[in-house]
Amino acid sequence: MGAGCSSGVCPSRKSDKLKNSKIIFVVGGPGSGKGTQCEKIVERYGFTHLSSGDLLRAEVSSGSERGKQLAAIMEKGELVPLDTILNMIKEAMIAKASTSKGFLIDGYPREVRQGEEFEKKIGAPCLLLYIDAKAETMLMRLIKRGETSGRSDDTAQTIKNRLELYYKATEPVIAYYQGRGIVRKINAEGSVDEVFSQVANAIESLQ
Numbered sequence: 001m002g003a004g005c006s007s008g009v010c011p012s013r014k015s016d017k018l019k020n021s022k023i024i025f026v027v028g029g030p031g032s033g034k035g036t037q038c039e040k041i042v043e044r045y046g047f048t049h050l051s052s053g054d055l056l057r058a059e060v061s062s063g064s065e066r067g068k069q070l071a072a073i074m075e076k077g078e079l080v081p082l083d084t085i086l087n088m089i090k091e092a093m094i095a096k097a098s099t100s101k102g103f104l105i106d107g108y109p110r111e112v113r114q115g116e117e118f119e120k121k122i123g124a125p126c127l128l129l130y131i132d133a134k135a136e137t138m139l140m141r142l143i144k145r146g147e148t149s150g151r152s153d154d155t156a157q158t159i160k161n162r163l164e165l166y167y168k169a170t171e172p173v174i175a176y177y178q179g180r181g182i183v184r185k186i187n188a189e190g191s192v193d194e195v196f197s198q199v200a201n202a203i204e205s206l207q
């Protein structure tokens with residue numbers, strides 16, 4: 001471990017444990033269906049699903065001081081500091097590295113710099129699944145999810161902020177990886193199964 005690393009994981013170094021891991025980025029707007037599709041991928045292909053949002057929400061639920069700071073940011077629909085989320089993802093990946101067939105990184109990168117840092121400190125993705133739904137579709141799904149999710153960010157004003165931030169910060173991520181030829185665009189307007197059949201084709205094109 002390098003100097004200055006007090007936790008078990010040093011964010012400034014690539015981990016040997018992860019160097020042969022298959023990494024898939026799952027990118028799309030809030031409510032596009034990333035989590036839903038990842039669950040189905042796990043069921044069929046046995047990959048490890050790491051949702052940046054779920055990792056953060058777990059930290060918030062723990063009641064830690066860090067969790068309290070994160071909660072304040074997330075309630076506004078803003079992005080949490082890059083190092084915080086990258087460390088959490090890396091820790092979770094290392095914990096599963098010896099048994100995982102591959103990692104679905106859901107909800108990250110949210111901006112191009114997050115992608116660059118991930119590659120420096122963890123590794124390169126072999127596929128980016130771009131879960132593409134119209135703004136009205138995402139809005140409708142989120143409002144419906146908000147009725148039962150208990151998520152503090154599934155409210156009308158926060159949803160609006162998250163959608164705006166998605167178009168401004170995250171869409172450039174797709175263009176960035178398109179240049180490398182690893183983006184598979186998935187039309188996410190249909191039913192869960194219709195969307196999944198496209199997702200499955202993209203995953204199978206990897207093997």
Ligand SMILES: Nc1ncnc2c1ncn2[C@H]1C[C@H](O)[C@@H](COP(=O)(O)OP(=O)(O)O)O1
Pocket residue numbers: 028029030031032033034035036037141142144145188189190191192193195
């Ligand atoms: N293809 C689809 N058709 C209808 N509803 C869908 C859908 N995919 C997901 N949903 C529902 C499930 C959730 O209540 C909501 C948002 O899905 P999600 O998987 O939580 O999205 P994300 O993780 O991208 O924010 O929409």
Ligand SMILES: [Mg+2]
Pocket residue numbers: 034035051053107
């Ligand atoms: Mg999600």
